[in-house]
Amino acid sequence: xxxxxxxxxxxxxxxxDIDLPQEVxxxxxxxxxxxxxxxGSDVHYYTHGRIGPFVxxxxxxxxxxxxxxxxxxxxxxxxxxAGDRVxxxxxxxxxxxxxxxxxxYNIDPAVTFWxxxxxxxxxxxxxxxxxxxxxxxxxxxxxxxxxxxxxFAVGMQAAQKxxxxxxxxxxxTGAGPIGIMVAIxxxxxxxxxxxxxDFAQPKLDIxxxxxxxxxxxxxxxxxxxxxxxxxxxxxxxxxxxxSGSPKAWETLLDLPRPGGxxxxxxxxxxxxxxxxxxxxxxxxxxxxxxxxxxxxxxAIALMGSGRVDLKPLITxxxxxxxxxxxxxxxxxxxxxxxxLQITL
Ligand SMILES: [Zn+2]
Numbered sequence: 001x002x003x004x005x006x007x008x009x010x011x012x013x014x015x016x017d018i019d020l021p022q023e024v025x026x027x028x029x030x031x032x033x034x035x036x037x038x039x040g041s042d043v044h045y046y047t048h049g050r051i052g053p054f055v056x057x058x059x060x061x062x063x064x065x066x067x068x069x070x071x072x073x074x075x076x077x078x079x080x081x082a083g084d085r086v087x088x089x090x091x092x093x094x095x096x097x098x099x100x101x102x103x104x105y106n107i108d109p110a111v112t113f114w115x116x117x118x119x120x121x122x123x124x125x126x127x128x129x130x131x132x133x134x135x136x137x138x139x140x141x142x143x144x145x146x147x148x149x150x151x152f153a154v155g156m157q158a159a160q161k162x163x164x165x166x167x168x169x170x171x172x173t174g175a176g177p178i179g180i181m182v183a184i185x186x187x188x189x190x191x192x193x194x195x196x197x198d199f200a201q202p203k204l205d206i207x208x209x210x211x212x213x214x215x216x217x218x219x220x221x222x223x224x225x226x227x228x229x230x231x232x233x234x235x236x237x238x239x240x241x242x243s244g245s246p247k248a249w250e251t252l253l254d255l256p257r258p259g260g261x262x263x264x265x266x267x268x269x270x271x272x273x274x275x276x277x278x279x280x281x282x283x284x285x286x287x288x289x290x291x292x293x294x295x296x297x298x299a300i301a302l303m304g305s306g307r308v309d310l311k312p313l314i315t316x317x318x319x320x321x322x323x324x325x326x327x328x329x330x331x332x333x334x335x336x337x338x339x340l341q342i343t344l
Pocket of ligand 1: 039151
């Protein structure tokens with residue numbers, strides 16, 4: 001039996017042997033896992049035992065942001081071979097579902113997603129995965145960066161949904177890992193500048209390393225006022241809400257320009273109120289984001305070209321044997337921590 005990092009129940013993790021399916025079907029590959037990033041969702045299952053309707057009722061292996069090496073291919077797999085360095089999309093939809101046939105496979109109600117109960121994740125030495133959801137990494141993209149493709153794909157989805165035009169000004173509220181990656185994707189998608197707002201100065205300092213990102217500490221300065229000043233009173237073309245804080249929504253509609261867009265990326269735990277009259281008066285366009293579809297190849301292309309460098313976002317790396325300590329560190333939520341990773 002393989003070893004894995006298992007969430008036994010809320011607040012209880014163990015590194016132990018567990019029975020996991022290892023059979024390689026004709027369209028599957030077996031991957032030796034190299035690096036796994038710790039995601040906010042992994043930590044939330046650890047500390048809260050649930051996310052919305054998804055409840056941890058049985059022991060579950062954590063981890064879904066992974067890169068590794070192909071060690072075995074199913075008999076019908078043609079585009080990958082043993083030795084290929086890869087990263088994987090953690091969500092597997094039903095290919096014949098109505099959502100998948102529309103190209104919206106991320107919102108297929110039948111999708112199974114690593115480390116979303118009751119589906120096991122990949123903090124374990126080997127995993128079997130459909131080859132069609134496994135992507136080759138360019139030589140210049142390391143395993144650590146390969147494990148960043150998953151969260152970056154969320155930023156790519158947000159940037160695409162925003163329909164950015166070259167030269168746009170964007171605002172990102174919330175400078176967590178996803179907020180920063182949304183800002184990076186928005187710049188890659190053509191934004192001239194992205195204002196990133198947060199209370200935590202260490203997070204803003206990390207975001208500000210990227211050319212084009214303007215950090216604003218909302219503990220000290222008024223965001224709407226700053227956006228007005230920077231845009232001569234007009235407002236931002238696109239606003240990405242990435243904090244998931246209901247409070248952010250109270251003043252969010254002060255930020256977009258008339259005819260601008262608001263993209264909801266963060267998921268507030270409670271319903272939020274929204275001033276529809278103000279939104280209508282400005283004809284605000286609303287978009288929502290749930291994970292991503294068709295983003296991995298373009299995310300990898302941007303990283304492979306050198307246009308996007310996510311290495312500054314990797315704060316610290318832990319060995320597999322110290323996985324529990326790594327999760328306890330992540331649960332502390334240190335303001336200077338962006339992405340913690342585990343290597344196997
Ligand atoms: Zn994630």
